[in-house]
Every structure is written in C-alpha cells, then in structure tokens.
Amino acid sequence: MALLEARGLTVSYGGIRANDGIDLDCEAGRVVGLIGPNGAGKTTFIDAITGFTPVAAGSVTFDGRDLASASPSARARLGLTRTFQSLELFEDLSVRDNLLAAAERSSWWSFVGDVVRPRRRHGDVADRVDWALDTADLHDVVDTMPDQLSHGQRKLVAMARALAARPKLVLLDEPAAGLDTRESQAFGALMRAVVVDGISLFVIDHDMGLMLSVCDDLYVLDFGKIIAHGTPEVIRDDPAVIDAYLGESTAPEQLPIHTQEHGQ
Amino acid sequence: MSDYLFYLLLGSTAGAIIAMFALGLLITQQGAGVVNFAYGAMASWSGYVYADLRRGAYPFPIPGLPERYHFGDDVGIWVAVPLALLTAAVLGSVVYTVVFRPLAHAPALANVVASIGLLVVFIALIDQRFADNAGLRVGPILPREPVTIMADVTVPRDGLWLAAIAIAIGALAWAVSRFTRFGLVTRAAAENEKGAVLLGYSPTFLAGASFVAASVLGGLVVILASPMIQLSSTVFTFSFLIPALGAAMIGRFRSVWPTVIAGLLIGGVQSTFTLLQSDISWFPKYGAREGLPFVVIIVALVVLGERLPDRASVSTWRLPTVPDAKVTWATVGPPIAVAVIALLVLGPLWRGAIMTSVIAMVLALSLVVLTGFGGQTSLAQMAFAGVAAFSLSKLAMNWSIPFPIAPILAASIATAFGVIVGLPALRVRGTNMAIVTFAGGVAITEFVFKNPKYVGDPSTGGAPVPNPDLAGWDLGLILGDQASRPIFGIFLVVIAALLAIGVANLRRSASGRRLLATRSNERAASAAGIDVARVKLQAFAVSSFIAGIGGCLIAYRFGNVSDASFGTIASLAALAVAYLGGITCVSGAVTAGALTASGVVFYSASQITGTLGQWETLIGGVLLIVMAVANPQGIAGGVRNRFATRRAALRAPVRAVR
Numbered sequence: 001m002a003l004l005e006a007r008g009l010t011v012s013y014g015g016i017r018a019n020d021g022i023d024l025d026c027e028a029g030r031v032v033g034l035i036g037p038n039g040a041g042k043t044t045f046i047d048a049i050t051g052f053t054p055v056a057a058g059s060v061t062f063d064g065r066d067l068a069s070a071s072p073s074a075r076a077r078l079g080l081t082r083t084f085q086s087l088e089l090f091e092d093l094s095v096r097d098n099l100l101a102a103a104e105r106s107s108w109w110s111f112v113g114d115v116v117r118p119r120r121r122h123g124d125v126a127d128r129v130d131w132a133l134d135t136a137d138l139h140d141v142v143d144t145m146p147d148q149l150s151h152g153q154r155k156l157v158a159m160a161r162a163l164a165a166r167p168k169l170v171l172l173d174e175p176a177a178g179l180d181t182r183e184s185q186a187f188g189a190l191m192r193a194v195v196v197d198g199i200s201l202f203v204i205d206h207d208m209g210l211m212l213s214v215c216d217d218l219y220v221l222d223f224g225k226i227i228a229h230g231t232p233e234v235i236r237d238d239p240a241v242i243d244a245y246l247g248e249s250t251a252p253e254q255l256p257i258h259t260q261e262h263g264q
Numbered sequence: 265m266s267d268y269l270f271y272l273l274l275g276s277t278a279g280a281i282i283a284m285f286a287l288g289l290l291i292t293q294q295g296a297g298v299v300n301f302a303y304g305a306m307a308s309w310s311g312y313v314y315a316d317l318r319r320g321a322y323p324f325p326i327p328g329l330p331e332r333y334h335f336g337d338d339v340g341i342w343v344a345v346p347l348a349l350l351t352a353a354v355l356g357s358v359v360y361t362v363v364f365r366p367l368a369h370a371p372a373l374a375n376v377v378a379s380i381g382l383l384v385v386f387i388a389l390i391d392q393r394f395a396d397n398a399g400l401r402v403g404p405i406l407p408r409e410p411v412t413i414m415a416d417v418t419v420p421r422d423g424l425w426l427a428a429i430a431i432a433i434g435a436l437a438w439a440v441s442r443f444t445r446f447g448l449v450t451r452a453a454a455e456n457e458k459g460a461v462l463l464g465y466s467p468t469f470l471a472g473a474s475f476v477a478a479s480v481l482g483g484l485v486v487i488l489a490s491p492m493i494q495l496s497s498t499v500f501t502f503s504f505l506i507p508a509l510g511a512a513m514i515g516r517f518r519s520v521w522p523t524v525i526a527g528l529l530i531g532g533v534q535s536t537f538t539l540l541q542s543d544i545s546w547f548p549k550y551g552a553r554e555g556l557p558f559v560v561i562i563v564a565l566v567v568l569g570e571r572l573p574d575r576a577s578v579s580t581w582r583l584p585t586v587p588d589a590k591v592t593w594a595t596v597g598p599p600i601a602v603a604v605i606a607l608l609v610l611g612p613l614w615r616g617a618i619m620t621s622v623i624a625m626v627l628a629l630s631l632v633v634l635t636g637f638g639g640q641t642s643l644a645q646m647a648f649a650g651v652a653a654f655s656l657s658k659l660a661m662n663w664s665i666p667f668p669i670a671p672i673l674a675a676s677i678a679t680a681f682g683v684i685v686g687l688p689a690l691r692v693r694g695t696n697m698a699i700v701t702f703a704g705g706v707a708i709t710e711f712v713f714k715n716p717k718y719v720g721d722p723s724t725g726g727a728p729v730p731n732p733d734l735a736g737w738d739l740g741l742i743l744g745d746q747a748s749r750p751i752f753g754i755f756l757v758v759i760a761a762l763l764a765i766g767v768a769n770l771r772r773s774a775s776g777r778r779l780l781a782t783r784s785n786e787r788a789a790s791a792a793g794i795d796v797a798r799v800k801l802q803a804f805a806v807s808s809f810i811a812g813i814g815g816c817l818i819a820y821r822f823g824n825v826s827d828a829s830f831g832t833i834a835s836l837a838a839l840a841v842a843y844l845g846g847i848t849c850v851s852g853a854v855t856a857g858a859l860t861a862s863g864v865v866f867y868s869a870s871q872i873t874g875t876l877g878q879w880e881t882l883i884g885g886v887l888l889i890v891m892a893v894a895n896p897q898g899i900a901g902g903v904r905n906r907f908a909t910r911r912a913a914l915r916a917p918v919r920a921v922r
Contacts, residue, residue, distance in 0.1 A: 050791065076793030088788035090781045092586050101777040102792035111802050114773030115766040122774075165793060 001064065003028040003169055003200055004049070004080070008058035011041070011048050011224075018044040020224040021058065026169055031191060031201045033215035035208070035235075037244060041224040042204040043085060046171045050082045051075050063168060077105065079168035083175060087158045089146040095157055096142040099129045099164040128166050135193060136160035152183050156190075163194065170194070172203040176210050188214040212236060220244065270417045271539050272532040277423035277492050278504070279531020280430035284485040285500075285508030286515070286527045287430075287437055288478040293517040294441075294454045295474020298364050298375055299695050301702070301836075302382035303482055304505035306359065308497065309386050310352040310483030311490045312394055315402045317344035323393045327879055331393060341405065348487055349480050356479025360472045366893045368471070371583060373641060374892045376698050377843045380643075380836045381888030383501065387833065388882035390497040402490040422492055427528060429488065433481065434524035441520065450474065454518075502832055503554075506706055507531070509699050510560035516568060530560060551711025558703040565692050565700065583639055586780060586848040589768035599854060600761050607753035615748055617867035619741075622756045623817050625857025628842035629760075629767050629850065630810035635839070636848035637776060638803030639783030640689050641698045644705025645838045648685075648808040649815030650830025651712065652678035654719050656816045657727035657825050667732045675812030681708065682808020683801055690797050705835050713827035726826030729819040741821055756817055760857075763810055764850045770806070771849075779803055837861065840888050859887075 002025035011019040018041040026032045034042055047053035049060055051072040060067045062080050070078065081102075090098050103125045113120065133139050136156040146154060155175060162170045172191075176184045188210050191201055205211055211218065212232040220228040220235060222244040228235055235241055285304060292300050300306075309325065316323050317339050321332040339347070363378050394400060406422040413419065441447035450470050453460035457467050486500055493499060507530045515523030534556055540547045548555070603622065607615055627645060634640050642648075655674035659665045665673065685704040689697055712718050720727040731740025732755060741752040770776045781789045782799045790796050819825045841860050846852025858865050861884050870880075 052787070052791075071795075072790040073793050073795045076791055081793070082791050084788065084791070088785050088791075090784040090788060092780045092784045093777060097777050097780075100774070101781040101789075101794065104774040104777065105793070106774065106778060106795075106798075108798065108802075111770065111773075111775035111806060114775040115769050118769035118771075118773035118776070120773075161792060 001061075002026055003063060004202070005061040006045075006049065006058065007061075009045070009048055009055060009060065010057040011044050011053055012056045013044075017056075017224050019048060022221075022224075022226055024219055024226065026200055026202050027217070028168070028200050029195060029198070030216040031195055031203060031214055033211045033218045034202070034204045034221055035206075035211055035218060036204075036221035040221040040244075042221055043173055044224075045221070046082055046173050046202075046204065049171060050080065076102075076165070076167070079165075080171070081162040081165065081167040081169075082171040083158045083162050083173055085173045085177065087154055089154060089157055089161070091146050094143050094145055095138055095149075095160075096129065096133070098146065098157060098161050099132055100125065102161045103128050103132075103164040103166075129164050131166070131197075132160040132163040135163060135197070136190065151178055155179065155187075159190070163199065167199060169200045169202060172201060172205075174205050175203060176205050176207040179207075181209075184210050266414055266417050267539055268536055269414065270419060271536040273413065273417065273419045274423065275532035275535025276419075276427040276528070277489060277531070278534060279528035280423070280426040281485055281489050281493075281500075281504045282507045282511055282531045283427075283430045283524045283527025284433060284481060285504055286511035286523045287434060287520065288481045288485075289508055289512040290515060290517050290520070290523055291437070291474050291478040291481070293512070295450050295477075296360065296364060296471035297368075297454070298379070298471075299509075299517075299699065300364075300382075300478075301376065301379040301505070301698075302359075302386060303478070304508070305383045305386035305390075305497075305501040306355055306479055307352070307482030307486045308390060308495070308500040309355065310348050310479075311486030311495055311500065312390055312400075313351045314344050314348035314483075314487045315400050315490055315495060316394075317347060318402060319400075322347070325389050325393070327392075327882060345487060349483055352479045352483030353476050355483075356476040357472060359479070360475035363889055363893065364475070365468060365471070368468075370892075372694050373583060373635070373843065376641065376695060377840055378889050378892040380840045381885045381892060383836065384833070384840070384885030384888065385882055387497045387501060388879070388885060392879070392882065394495075394497075400495055402495070404491045405488055406491075420492075426488055426492075430524060430528065434520055438520040446473075498833075502706065506554070506703050507534070507557040507560070509703065510557040510564065513561055513564040513696075513699065514568070516564075526560070530556060548711065550715040551707060551709075554703075554710035555707045558700075558707040561700055561703050562688060565688060565696060583636070583783065584846070584848050586636060586771070589771040589776075589850060591765055591768045591772075596761065596765060600757060603757045604754055607750045607757070612748035614864075614867065615750065615753055617862060617864045619753050619756055619821060621857040621860060621863035622753070622760045623814055623821070623857075624838075624841060624860035624863055625853050626760050626763055626814040626817060627811055627838045628845055628847075628853035628856035629763055630807045630814065631839055631842040632767055632847060632850065632853050633770065633779075633810065634803050634807035635842070636852070637771060637779040637783065638800065638807070639779075640686070640800060640803055641694075641701065641839070642682075642685070642705075642804075642807065643698055643702040643832075643835050643839055644685055644708065645807075645811045646815075646830045646832075646835035647705040647708040647713075648678040648682050648811040649818065650825070650827065651681050651708065652812030652815035653729070653819040653825040653830065654712065654727055656819050657720070657729050658718075660730050661728060667734055671732075671813065671816035674816055675809045678812030678815065679805050679809045682804045682811070686801055686804030686808075689800050689804065702832075706832050709827065709830065709832060713830060719825070719827065726824045728824045729822075731823070732820050740823075742823065752821070756821075759813065759817065763813065764853065767810075767853075768850050775802070837884070841884070844888055844891050859884075 004026035006022055006024040009019055009022040010017060022045060034045065036042055044053060048055050051070060062078060067075055090101060093101060133142060136159055138156055138160055141149060141153060146157060149157065159175060176187050179187060184207055191214050195201060215232055218230065218232055218235045219226050220241045227240045227244060228238045288303055289299065292298055313323060320335045320337045320339065323332045324330065359382065363382060367375050367378055406425040408420055408422050410418045411421045441451060449460055449463060449465045453467050453470050460467055508527060511523050511527035511530055514526035534553045537552045541549055603618060607618055627649065630645055634642055652674040655677040656671055659670040659673055685701055688700045692700055731738050731743065739751055739755040741749055743749060778794050778799050781792065781794055782796050786796050818829050842853065842856045845856025845859055857863060861880055866880050
C-alpha cells in the first residue's frame with residue numbers, strides 16, 4: 001500500500017472541476033512529480049490533499065488512514081506537510097523560530113508550563129530542527145528575520161520548515177520557481193538528499209529539467225484530469241503530454257525542457 | 265398585541281437613529297475603508313453645537329480658545345441647523361485630513377486606535393464645554409402632537425417623522441449609489457482602489473467626501489433627535505453606535521436597504537423589551553437592550569460570513585514587529601527597584617499615581633499577549649477585569665475564600681468570559697473582531713455590572729472586597745488609620761513583575777512561537793501543524809486571565825467594586841494606551857502604564873504645569889491620535905527601532921573594514 005493514495009479525487013469550484021477523479025500514489029522513499037500546464041489544477045491537488053480546499057468526491061488515504069475528517073493541522077501532525085508557492089513564511093519569527101514553530105507539538109495546557117519554563121524542550125525537537133537547518137544549509141542565517149533573506153534563501157527556509165517536524169511526506173508547490181539554473185540544480189540535489197534521509201516527496205513544478213532529473217515517477221495533469229503516468233523517460237515521449245503542452249503534431253524534441261513560469 | 269405595537273412604534277425614534285448612524289458607518293466604510301468608532305461621538309458634538317446655538321452661543325472645540333462665542337440670544341432654527349451642519353461638515357473634513365488620510369495604508373489596528381482616540385477627544389470636549397449637561401434642553405423640531413394609529417395605540421408623532429426621514433435618506437443614499445456616477449465610482453473604489461484611480465477619480469477625494477457626508481448625516485440625526493433624547497456625552501457615542509454597527513454588519517457595510525431596515529428593527533425590538541420584561545418572568549431585566557446588538561452582530565458574522573471589503577480586512581491588519589524578550593536581572597531589577605523606592609520615599613499622591621500606573625501596566629500586559637503576540641483584538645478588556653473584580657467580592661465575602669486563591673479563581677472566571685467572547689475570533693478577524701468585542705464588552709457591562717443580583721446595591725458604594733491578607737500579613741492599602749500604605753504598592757509591583765516575567769517567558773517559549781506564527785500567517789501555521797483555533801482561544805484565555813488579575817488589583821485598591829471602574833470607555837482606553845506604549849512587548853506595557861490617565865507621567869506633568877488635570881483625557885486622546893498616525897510601532901517600539909538603526913550604523917563600518 002502506498003504512503004499516500006488519492007482515489008477519484010474531485011474538487012469543484014463553482015461548476016468547474018479543477019480536479020476531476022484523480023488517482024495518484026506516492027510510494028515511500030520516492031520523489032513523485034506532477035506536471036501540467038498553467039491552470040491544470042496542480043496547486044488545487046495539493047490544497048485538496050492537505051485539507052486546504054474541500055473535496056467534492058473521492059478519498060485520500062495517508063499512511064493507512066483516511067484523511068476525510070482531518071483538519072490541515074491534524075494532517076501536518078500525522079506527517080503530511082507542504083510548502084506554498086508564495087512561501088508564506090512566518091515573517092515575525094527568525095529562521096530558527098520558523099522551524100521550531102513547525103517542529104514543536106502542544107497540548108491545551110502547554111502554555112501554563114511555558115510561562116514558568118520558557119526554554120524547556122520536548123523530545124528531539126532541537127535535533128530535528130538542526131537536521132533541517134543542516135539539510136537546507138541555513139546555519140548561517142538561523143537568527144535572521146525572513147525579510148532579510150534573498151529569494152533563494154527564503155525558498156530554502158520554506159522547505160526546511162516543512163521538513164522540521166520530520167514528516168513522512170512533503171508536498172512541494174513549485175519549489176524551483178524563480179530560481180536560476182544553478183540554484184535549481186542545487187535544489188534538486190537537496191531533494192534527493194531528503195529522500196535518502198527517509199522522507200518522501202511530492203513535487204509540482206514547471207522546471208522540466210528539474211522534474212525529469214529528480215522525479216522517480218511522474219504524473220501529467222491537464223484540465224483537472226491525469227492524462228499520463230510513468231517514469232520520466234516514458235513521460236518525455238508520451239504524445240498526449242506533448243499535445244497538452246504544445247498543441248497537436250509537435251515533435252518530441254520541442255518539449256519545453258526548461259520553462260520559467262511563475263504562478264498559475 | 266396592541267401593547268407591542270405601541271412599544272414597537274415608540275421605538276421608531278431609536279430605530280431611526282440607529283438606521284441613520286448605520287448608514288453613516290456604511291458611507292464611511294465604502295468611501296474611505298474605515299470603520300469609525302468615533303462616529304457617534306462626532307455626531308454628538310454637532311448636536312451640542314445646535315443646542316448651544318439655540319441658547320445663543322457657539323462652542324469652540326479647541327482648548328485655549330475662548331470657550332464660546334456669545335450671540336446673546338437664541339439664533340433661531342434657520343441659523344442654528346445650517347451652522348451646526350456646517351460644523352459637522354468641517355469636522356468630517358478635518359478628521360479625515362488630519363487623522364484617517366495619513367492612516368490610509370497603515371495597519372487597520374492603527375485606524376481602530378485612532379478612532380478610539382477621536383472618541384475620547386470628543387467625549388472629553390463635550391464634558392469640558394458642556395459640564396452643565398442637565399441644563400441643556402432642546403425645544404421640539406419635528407411635529408410632536410400624538411397620533412392615533414389604532415383604537416388604543418396613540419404615540420407621539422415625532423418618532424414616526426424621524427423614521428420617515430431615515431427611510432427617505434436611505435432612499436436618497438440608495439439612489440445616489442445606484443444611479444449617479446459618483447455612487448458607482450465609490451462602489452468601485454471600495455472593491456478596488458486602483459480601478460477608481462484608472463477611471464480618473466481620486467480615492468482621497470472620494471474618502472474625504474464620504475467622511476463629510478457621513479458627518480453631516482450624523483449631525484443631522486442628533487440634532488433632530490435631541491428634543492426627544494436627552495443629550496449626554498455617551499448616549500449617542502455608545503448606546504446608539506453599537507446597534508448601528510450591528511445594523512451596518514447586517515448590510516455588510518454595503519447594502520443600504522438591509523442596513524436601514526435592520527436599524528429600524530433593532531430600535532423597535534429593543535423598545536418592546538420594556539414590555540417583555542413585565543410579561544415574561546425569566547426575561548432578563550438588565551442588559552437585554554445591549555445584548556441584542558451583540559447577538560445581531562454575531563449572527564450577521566456567522567450567517568452572512570465575514571464580508572468587510574478587502575481594504576479593511578486581513579491583508580491590512582498588520583501589526584508592529586515583536587522584539588525578542590530578555591529576562592535577566594539587568595532588565596527586570598532596575599524598574600522594580602525604582603518603583604519600590606519611589607513607593608517608600610514619595611508622598612501619598614505620588615504613590616497613588618504609581619499604583620494607577622502599575623495596574624494599567626497589568627491591563628496593558630493582557631493586551632500584549634492578545635494583540636501583540638496573538639494578533640487578535642479586544643475592546644472588552646475592562647469588562648473581563650470587572651467580571652473578575654465582582655467575582656472576587658462574591659468569593660471573598662460570601663464564601664470566605666482566602667487571599668491568593670480568591671483572586672486566582674476570580675481571574676479564572678474572567679478567563680471563561682474571555683474565551684466565550686473570543687470564540688467568534690475563530691471565524692472573524694481584524695476590524696470585525698474589534699466590533700464583536702466592542703459589543704460583547706458592552707453586553708457584559710450592562711448584563712452583569714448593572715444587575716444588583718451580581719453586584720450588590722450601587723448606592724452603598726458597590727460590592728465590598730476585603731484587604732489581601734497573606735497568612736495574617738495584611739497587604740491592603742488602607743488599614744486602621746493608615747490611608748495609603750506603601751506595602752500595598754509593593755504588593756502591586758510584585759504581582760505586576762510576576763505577570764511581566766510570565767508574559768516575557770511566554771514570548772520566548774514554544775507557545776509564544778505558535779502565537780506569533782498564527783499572527784503572521786494562519787494558513788502557513790495550520791500547514792505547519794499548529795491548531796490555529798486552539799492558539800487563538802489560548803491567547804484570549806491568557807489575556808483575560810491577566811486582565812482579571814488587573815480587575816482584582818483595582819478591587820483591592822478601592823476596597824469595593826462598582827461598575828464605574830469597568831465601563832466601555834475604560835476598555836477602549838486600555839487598548840488605546842497599550843497600543844500607545846507599544847503593544848508587542850513588556851517594555852511597551854510598562855510605558856503604557858506610565859502614560860495612562862492619572863499615572864506617573866500625567867501626575868508629574870500636572871505638578872509642573874499645574875492645570876493639566878482637567879484636560880488630561882483630551883490630551884490623552886490627542887496623543888493617541890498623534891501616536892497612531894506618526895508612530896504605528898508604539899513608543900517603546902519606536903525607541904527600540906531608533907536604537908537598532910544606530911547600532912547598525914555603528915556596526916556597518918567595522919564590517920566594511922573586514
């Protein structure tokens with residue numbers, strides 16, 4: 001059984017089906033990618049999986065558990081975290097505190113103890129945060145506020161925050177958007193390193209170079225429907241994919257290898 | 265049934281006032297993106313100008329100028345009304361230009377604070393210029409002779425006239441908004457300011473015009489109603505403004521007809537409560553009138569959903585940055601030492617000022633947690649304090665619960681109220697939450713604090729509270745023939761210091777990070793596994809607990825509890841002064857305590873100038889506006905920023921050399 005299983009997942013906005021009966025698996029220990037043109041419904045899919053948008057039909061199972069009734073924060077606590085295209089960092093917190101806030105777990109009464117002993121740590125929170133800082137190479141900026149960082153560093157903070165609680169699966173929403181080729185390659189290496197450390201990834205991006213090189217498994221989405229699924233080699237040559245991207249009767253070599261689109 | 269019809273029609277006066285106030289609030293919100301909490305207070309001033317003109321004088325609103333220009337005799341209605349409305353127009357224009365225009369892109373909280381400052385200023389002005397309120401009677405303007413609607417339903421005609429005028433003005437506003445280019449552009453600007461600019465209209469002009477229009481409308485309402493409703497500095501300021509906020513929310517600050525109809529209905533229904541109280545045995549005798557707008561507001565928010573136009577909602581509800589908290593002997597020791605020495609060395613008046621400041625600091629701390637850390641807002645803080653104070657009296661007097669336990673229990677009861685008033689925060693943000701807590705605080709004040717069942721007989725000075733007594737050691741302010749014991753001051757300082765350290769610790773802890781994460785970005789917080797609802801309720805719980813302790817301290821100081829200490833104005837002032845001091849840190853709360861009315865700063869200033877006392881509230885209000893406009897970070901934040909800039913400037917060359 002896969003770590004994450006979406007079955008017949010459907011999301012409607014008004015009369016439009018942004019996601020239409022999507023079946024998708026994320027196996028543990030792999031990088032699964034989802035590509036598709038702007039407006040295909042990629043971010044909607046992440047929103048639906050993480051509980052940020054209501055699901056009209058279908059089911060999501062994570063780690064053997066049906067997520068239908070779980071709130072976004074409950075899903076995160078189960079080990080299913082995400083990043084945002086617009087990063088959404090905690091601008092009032094330093095880089096380390098951004099990660100700590102994501103790694104720490106609380107109860108209704110934890111603030112009573114916090115008032116008396118503010119610096120107490122629970123379990124291995126500090127280790128997890130240090131590991132995330134190491135992985136994203138952020139040790140030089142731990143006490144910096146997010147608004148003092150470069151765009152590339154902010155993307156790394158967003159990634160590290162999603163990793164800080166050592167989740168089982170991280171959904172990355174366009175992690176390479178706005179990065180130059182070199183940064184994008186470095187990000188690819190970071191993703192592989194994360195998988196080696198035992199965290200599975202699901203990623204959507206427009207950077208075809210990155211996606212084809214880093215993903216083990218690719219899905220292609222168009223108008224809310226999955227139109228192709230396979231290894232990067234299979235997807236690269238799939239005529240349906242080429243159609244979706246560039247219209248009919250286009251030669252395979254014209255597939256956009258490196259696009260730099262932002263947003264949807 | 266005819267009885268009910270009678271009361272419903274009798275409520276048409278109140279309903280008309282509420283409807284037109286609501287319309288004025290709608291106009292200001294549509295045109296300028298501001299919910300003006302001072303609207304009723306501004307309108308009251310115009311009403312007073314009219315009343316004064318009818319006895320032959322024009323009052324000047326600026327301290328230092330002669331109080332009035334004397335015409336000698338009643339100037340007559342045809343001079344008085346235009347002059348009073350002109351005053352309203354000028355007032356609207358000045359208030360917009362001086363206060364709200366500079367705040368157009370400031371945090372929404374700065375707008376709320378500035379309008380609270382305005383409200384305080386106008387109440388102070390009225391109390392100064394019209395200290396002899398009772399003597400101010402206004403002759404009838406609208407026809408008065410009773411009209412018989414049905415066999416046994418005869419009501420005065422003027423209320424119905426006022427309702428008819430409200431409907432006519434509603435129709436006019438609707439027509440302007442619907443059929444004129446001006447109305448179209450204003451509506452467009454409310455949705456999208458840039459769009460209006462592209463159409464060639466200045467948003468500044470639209471906003472200014474809407475302020476003037478709303479101010480004239482408010483003035484007109486109060487003038488027409490003044491023969492029917494005794495003028496006072498608070499009746500239009502609160503009693504009609506809060507239901508008007510409810511009616512405006514029913515119309516989502518957008519639609520004229522729902523707003524006007526809701527306003528008329530609220531007035532009518534409130535009026536029938538008089539009858540319901542005698543017909544239904546369990547109907548609440550106190551607070552029902554004030555409870556209704558609160559219920560209306562909650563229902564409007566829950567059923568209709570949150571829909572204030574974007575300009576005044578989440579995106580602009582930014583707050584000053586939160587500095588890291590440092591708890592060391594060097595940061596905690598000196599202020600405590602200074603306060604204790606001053607208490608021991610200085611005279612009773614100084615001691616009184618210090619005590620006022622320390623208690624105000626505690627209340628400011630409660631808002632540091634809620635607003636500074638949690639990003640929520642509360643205009644009901646003194647209501648929570650009052651709940652604790654009255655509970656303390658009951659616990660200590662009726663059940664003889666001893667000192668440290670009774671105030672903690674009392675503050676816990678305040679916590680329960682805080683969490684209940686905070687519940688809407690799970691759906692509501694920013695300015696809307698300010699409106700909810702405003703109405704909630706007033707409902708608590710009227711429902712609980714005015715009810716003899718809970719608070720005892722007010723004519724005996726309120727509910728008594730015994731001195732704090734720690735295992736036989738009396739810590740009270742007054743003991744035997746000692747009227748101002750320093751030990752009580754030291755007791756206050758110790759409690760305040762403990763709370764301050766607790767709040768600073770909270771800031772540094774995991775809970776503090778969760779609060780700030782939620783304040784920064786709720787979506788990201790829930791994506792990071794933070795239960796946003798729980799965090800918000802915790803913020804309300806901690807905050808109202810601290811406010812409750814503050815209420816207990818006030819009770820211990822005076823030895824009894826009366827609703828005078830815990831009114832709505834006090835709640836507004838608490839938020840305002842906390843914001844003024846710096847709402848995001850403990851040092852800000854200390855600054856707020858020093859700055860509070862009758863606190864150490866005002867006391868020392870009045871020692872120097874001699875006559876400051878009578879203008880204290882007014883100066884406080886003006887300062888508040890100036891601060892909100894000039895320094896949205898608060899005083900402590902501003903000072904800190906200047907230090908940080910200087911330090912950075914000193915460090916920069918060093919780095920360059922390396």
